[in-house]
Amino acid sequence: MPSADEPSVKAPPAADLLDIVTSILRVEPLEQLFDRILTTVARNYNMKGMSLGTLDESTGLYSHKASYGYPPDVVKRIRNVAYTYDRMKSDLKDEFRISRGCYYVRVEDTAMAYDDDFLFVLQPDQLNEPRPSPEDWHQLDYIDFVMTDKNGKWIGWLEITEPGDGKVPSKEVLDRIEILSNLAAVAIENSRMYQEAVDSMNESKHYVDLITHEMNNMVRPLEHLTKELRGVTELDSKAMDIALNMVAITKSMRGLIETVKRYSEARSTRSITLRQIDLRDVIRRTSETAKREITQKQFAVNFMQPPNECRVMADDLINDMFLHLFLDSARRTNGHYVTVDVDIDDVYDVYTVSISDRGSTIPQDMRERIFADPGSGMGDLKFSEVGLSLAALVAKRYDGIVSARDRHPGTDALGMSFEISLPKAK
Secondary structure (H helix, E strand, O other), rough: OOOOOOOOOOOOOHHHHHHHHHHHHHOOHHHHHOOOOOHHHHHHHHHHEEEEEEEEOOOOEEEEEEEOEEEEEEHHHOOEHHHHHHHHHHOOOOOEEEEOOOEOHHHHHHOOOOOOHHHHHOHHHHOOOOOOOEEEEEOOOEEEEEEEEEOOEEEEEEEEEEEEOOEEOOOHHHHHHHHHHHHHHHHHHHHHHHHHHHHHHHHHHHHHHHHHHHHHHHHHHHHHHHHHHHHHOOOOHHHHHHHHHHHHHHHHHHHHHHHHHHHHHHHHHOOOOOOOEEEEHHHHHHHHHHHHHOOOEEEEEEEEEOOOOOOEEEEEEHHHHHHHHHHHHHHHOOOOOOEEEEEEEEEEEEEEEEEOOOOOOHHHHOOOOOHHOOOOOOOOOOOOHHHHHHHHHHHHHOOOOEEEEEOOOOOOOOOOOEEEEEEOOO
């Protein structure tokens, strides 16, 4: 049995522990983290051979994910070794437990050795050597630290296959290593929860896509019927107004679903496919889209177009950003005509786009809320009002910013001016 009478054992350096904890918090790749844990144990506690494995939820088998001290060809073979739960429980009997999650299995206490056990022997020439004393290590000995989840389920293990000094590690050393194995267990659970969150998010996105598709299918026939109704001379104006209102409401529903979908996309992913996009093209394109979307009013854009390209790094969500700013201007403008002035300022390393309208003024105390995340708890912002929040989120995605001010500060003139500042493409 491990000795408890050895001198005090030092803990792993704080820097090593900090690296491991940081990796766990960042949900870094598990195998990379496992390699780091094994290296930390080997360096600080003089281990010659080790392995670390986890439960594969899809197969129900326990397989090796990292190893230390073995040549590449053996590592490849170790990776192909997998155990059933029954095999794990059979190997790690309660009688071998020496602490809460630590099992010391001596060759003398096992009825037989499996073929895969010999893969982990680093010095096969010593296999038949007798154990000189209880403190000495045998080539077929192993010590396992079982990792469990919060429900006590076995989710992995860290294994010592050979100490560097050929001696059974002391209890104090094993206690230190068990702390690191517990950190590995936390990492496994974190990774699993993170993946479940990603899967749920992707599943939710699938449902939103489905809802959007179905909403489009419902709106298109109504739009077609409205066009047909326009040609029916017997239809009175009241009936026509009702039909038009039905279409407007349904289109609003479709727009809401589409906005939520875009918001989810902007919030849940960091684009790795940003490309150079000319802001002039974006403004021309989205202003035309706005004209088609705003069916109840006449929408016009006065664009002071610069002669030279204004390129920024962005993706397709930049179209949603400008479209929602245009739609907000239309929403706040009373009357049938909506006019928006747009210009682009070139200042150092940033392009600033100004969108000025003649709609109602947004109160000063509301200007922080309109760009806030609907789920942030800032006021009673509804998802039907997330257009500006989406614009701010997309700008942030490109390391930019959106702000709002009075169109003519210090006067009673109606209107807001939105400024979108984005870094120039380099």
